[in-house]
Amino acid sequence: MGGNEGTAPKRAALILAAERRCAERGLRLTRLRREVLEILLERGGPVKAYDLLEAMRDSGRPIPPATAYRTLGFLLEQGLVHRVNALNAYVACTGEHAGRRLFLLVCSVCRRTEEIDDPELYHSMLRRLNELGFSLAGGSVEVQGICPCCAPG
Ligand SMILES: [Zn+2]
Ligand SMILES: [Zn+2]
Numbered sequence: 001m002g003g004n005e006g007t008a009p010k011r012a013a014l015i016l017a018a019e020r021r022c023a024e025r026g027l028r029l030t031r032l033r034r035e036v037l038e039i040l041l042e043r044g045g046p047v048k049a050y051d052l053l054e055a056m057r058d059s060g061r062p063i064p065p066a067t068a069y070r071t072l073g074f075l076l077e078q079g080l081v082h083r084v085n086a087l088n089a090y091v092a093c094t095g096e097h098a099g100r101r102l103f104l105l106v107c108s109v110c111r112r113t114e115e116i117d118d119p120e121l122y123h124s125m126l127r128r129l130n131e132l133g134f135s136l137a138g139g140s141v142e143v144q145g146i147c148p149c150c151a152p153g
Pocket of ligand 2: 107108109110111112146147148149150
């Protein structure tokens, strides 16, 4: 799928945008928050908390799990990271949907994700759910399937 793979300049731009977004809200992208976001961006796909802890350890800055979850929680709140429930993992936001909710396509073969920001689709789904009296839980709507790269030829 490759939607999350960014080049180094693209990653740097996303970090800058994240810093700006935090500053606009009177918040700070601290060194730790930035490092965690960088790791997620570098991985270019969903990362489990365990792998994040390992990456921090490898980079010589080990952190306790509680700190990792707190940091991920901050990044989630700011919309800089999305949680992928299907994989019990986290993925850096690479889109420009600015807080709008989105669909997250999850490939069950390569475990990559792709953001689909389609407000029209989202709202028609929401309308239908409303009619059914069903309220949507927070976060993105995950669609599990097989991406074009993994689809049998
Ligand atoms: Zn996003
Ligand atoms: Zn795939």
